[in-house]
Amino acid sequence: MKAGRPPSSRYCEYHEDTGHTTEQCFQLSNLIEGKIRRGQLVHYVQQEDNLRRHHRDQDDRVIDVIFGGAASGGFSHNSRKAYAREVFNVNPPTVKRPRVNPTPVISFSDDDYHPGLIEGHQDALVITTRVGNNTVKKMLVDNGSSVDVLYHHAFSRMDIGDRRLENSRTPLYGFTGNEVHVVGTIDMPVLFGSPPCQVWKVVKFHVISASSSFNAILDRTTITSLKAITSISHLKMKFPTDFGVGEMMGDQTTARQCYLTTVSPRKKGEEDLEVNQNSCFPAEETEEIEVVVGNPSKTTKVGKGLLEHLKRDIIALVREFADIFAWDPKDMPGIPEVVARHSLHINKNVVPIRQKRRIFSDEKRAVIEQEIDRLLEAKFIEPVQFPTWISNVVLVKKHNGKWRMCVDYSDVNKACPKDFYPLPNIDQLIDSTAGNELLSFMDAFSGYNQIKMDSRDWEKTAFITHRGVFGYRVMPFGMINAGATFQQMMDTIFGSQIGKNMLIYVDGMITKSKFAANHSLDLRETFENARKHNLRLNPNKCSFGLCPVEKLVYALVIASRKLRHYFQAREIHVLTNASLKRILHKPDMTGRLAAWTIELSQFYIEYKPRTAIRAQVLSDFVAECQFKAKGSDPEEIQPRPWLLFVDGSSTSSSGGAGIILISPEGFKVQQALKFEFQATNNVAKYEALIAGLKLATDLEVDIIDIFGDSQLVAKQISGEFKTHNESMSKYLAMTQELLKKFSSWKLSNMD
Numbered sequence: 001m002k003a004g005r006p007p008s009s010r011y012c013e014y015h016e017d018t019g020h021t022t023e024q025c026f027q028l029s030n031l032i033e034g035k036i037r038r039g040q041l042v043h044y045v046q047q048e049d050n051l052r053r054h055h056r057d058q059d060d061r062v063i064d065v066i067f068g069g070a071a072s073g074g075f076s077h078n079s080r081k082a083y084a085r086e087v088f089n090v091n092p093p094t095v096k097r098p099r100v101n102p103t104p105v106i107s108f109s110d111d112d113y114h115p116g117l118i119e120g121h122q123d124a125l126v127i128t129t130r131v132g133n134n135t136v137k138k139m140l141v142d143n144g145s146s147v148d149v150l151y152h153h154a155f156s157r158m159d160i161g162d163r164r165l166e167n168s169r170t171p172l173y174g175f176t177g178n179e180v181h182v183v184g185t186i187d188m189p190v191l192f193g194s195p196p197c198q199v200w201k202v203v204k205f206h207v208i209s210a211s212s213s214f215n216a217i218l219d220r221t222t223i224t225s226l227k228a229i230t231s232i233s234h235l236k237m238k239f240p241t242d243f244g245v246g247e248m249m250g251d252q253t254t255a256r257q258c259y260l261t262t263v264s265p266r267k268k269g270e271e272d273l274e275v276n277q278n279s280c281f282p283a284e285e286t287e288e289i290e291v292v293v294g295n296p297s298k299t300t301k302v303g304k305g306l307l308e309h310l311k312r313d314i315i316a317l318v319r320e321f322a323d324i325f326a327w328d329p330k331d332m333p334g335i336p337e338v339v340a341r342h343s344l345h346i347n348k349n350v351v352p353i354r355q356k357r358r359i360f361s362d363e364k365r366a367v368i369e370q371e372i373d374r375l376l377e378a379k380f381i382e383p384v385q386f387p388t389w390i391s392n393v394v395l396v397k398k399h400n401g402k403w404r405m406c407v408d409y410s411d412v413n414k415a416c417p418k419d420f421y422p423l424p425n426i427d428q429l430i431d432s433t434a435g436n437e438l439l440s441f442m443d444a445f446s447g448y449n450q451i452k453m454d455s456r457d458w459e460k461t462a463f464i465t466h467r468g469v470f471g472y473r474v475m476p477f478g479m480i481n482a483g484a485t486f487q488q489m490m491d492t493i494f495g496s497q498i499g500k501n502m503l504i505y506v507d508g509m510i511t512k513s514k515f516a517a518n519h520s521l522d523l524r525e526t527f528e529n530a531r532k533h534n535l536r537l538n539p540n541k542c543s544f545g546l547c548p549v550e551k552l553v554y555a556l557v558i559a560s561r562k563l564r565h566y567f568q569a570r571e572i573h574v575l576t577n578a579s580l581k582r583i584l585h586k587p588d589m590t591g592r593l594a595a596w597t598i599e600l601s602q603f604y605i606e607y608k609p610r611t612a613i614r615a616q617v618l619s620d621f622v623a624e625c626q627f628k629a630k631g632s633d634p635e636e637i638q639p640r641p642w643l644l645f646v647d648g649s650s651t652s653s654s655g656g657a658g659i660i661l662i663s664p665e666g667f668k669v670q671q672a673l674k675f676e677f678q679a680t681n682n683v684a685k686y687e688a689l690i691a692g693l694k695l696a697t698d699l700e701v702d703i704i705d706i707f708g709d710s711q712l713v714a715k716q717i718s719g720e721f722k723t724h725n726e727s728m729s730k731y732l733a734m735t736q737e738l739l740k741k742f743s744s745w746k747l748s749n750m751d
Helices: 026-037 042-057 077-088 220-226 252-263 308-320 362-377 410-414 426-432 482-493 516-532 548-562 564-569 580-584 591-600 613-624 681-698 711-718 726-739
Strands: 126-131 134-141 148-151 172-174 178-180 182-194 197-208 216-218 229-231 236-241 244-249 286-290 299-303 381-383 391-397 403-408 438-443 463-465 468-472 502-505 508-513 543-546 572-575 605-608 642-650 655-662 668-674 703-708 744-749
Touching (some): 126 244, 134 252, 182 244, 197 236, 197 244, 299 308, 362 381, 362 391, 362 468, 426 502, 508 516, 548 591, 642 681, 655 681, 668 681, 681 703, 711 726, 711 744
Parallel strands (some): 299 543, 391 463, 642 703
Antiparallel strands (some): 126 134, 126 182, 148 216, 172 178, 182 197, 229 236, 236 244, 286 299, 391 403, 438 543, 642 655
């Protein structure tokens, strides 16, 4: 130390002088790093490397904690890199302690052992506390987890008020490093402590669809925000509050129950949940039965919770009418033509269109091969030699990743008149199931294909493949009037039951019974009518003897899936006299109802009682028919225009377009396009405009206001600018041709 220097607490052992500490010495850190790079300190790290290599060579599975989320460095790649670099910072930032209201000292002593605690234990810290309006048990306090987890079996039973699940930005990773799917995230207030030393904290829970003996996991981010200290020995957590040190006591009995449940083999369907132990509406489950005794491949489903004598009667009835079920197209004799037959009634003045054959990849060709073989074996199709109309096949990928072959009958449908046979109102059908003790749900096997085509029209259903040209002898899917034909047939077959003990929507059937004791009689009437007219049911899609509530919820789930964009963008009002809200907010549901409840929780749904239908029809009529008096301002009754916003752009590697079409009532249709070809920026602008105009014409828009950001395109359409190459001239001509389809249009340039 240099003479004359004043004494200081910052002393560097390398320089043997004051001014900075050894840990903050730049020269020392650079010297050590240089020696490490030159291998001069290898004998100090060799043992650690060998230890790491030894562990890497072992095949034992590594049991890890759940990690991911904001506590693991954030969601972006850059934030996680910065998070990792903080560990290797030579000069870590000094943590500044607040001088105002300092944190009280938290300590543990023998006085913190609560009576009855088994000493020397190794149990986890499992607590019970309030989450929103719910008392949630079996919440694990885990210092190693980086996210707060709420398991879906607990979430589905909680009263969450107006809160909704939000999409999760990243997956989680846990235990063996496997990726864990996150259903969504939700912010919930959690109460810690007891009066007066208590505090509420808003916790962002990641809802996980996984099996666990716990209901939730509180992670280190929550523990840090509480400034909490945990002691496993005392099974207690302490944290500062405005009124002193708060405490949360662990439940040793519950912790051991969770441990035993986790390590013990679980029986199928077994649940261990404790969230607001109240009564609940029973969730309906089904079980498989053999339709043909001794043949396990021919089964259907009945309600699992049925009374024994009701179940016995339904099973006996199903086996008595085993011939009305079909497991293969060969089992379908077809509906008699005197009952139903499908005719096209193509306009004779329309010129037939023969589409050119599309080229498919080897994978899709193999799918088409299999489907052609299946249809030929079922005698649904036959080769056509001299077709007047030819359509193409289209392959659509299903949810399970497999391909479905469809036929594009758009040209044929345009030449056919619309059959206005009315379909039932689906809302009224669903509401009609309320008040019945038992329901049975049935589905027609390969529905439309049970109706034969008119012998004069079957060749007009011709479609072309690499195998040749084929036509349908039965009514195919994709025809414009197929649904109306099938509905009319079903109304004919079950006309005596509809409205009394049966509901029908196209190929879906419901047999309902106000009293469970009469359900076998109602089913017998349904089966006899089906047998009389050769209608065949799909046993895999039939469920007999179910409680109606589950199917009401299921219908709502199906509607939310098919109309997902509407459900996400709007407040949904469900008009029903069934107490769906009470049922869906019961805390201890199980099975499918629990899964459906968590799926519906992401939407804002209001359940309201259905008003009298007569009054509703009258009010709707009055609201929609506000006629103007003579002499009123003509400007008030002129139709309002649709708004079309288009934009396109391109780079050296890719290009695309965005389209937004807004109706006068505010309904939005959004479309995004990606170009599979090289395009200039002007070409991209034209492509976006043309795609938007085609979308508007498909929706039969009459008046339209167009907004774009290309001054060149706007000036060329108005005639102020001229096109100087053939490509732009073609785009301009196509745009002008589309604009002729509107009675009025206006193009504006947005700066």
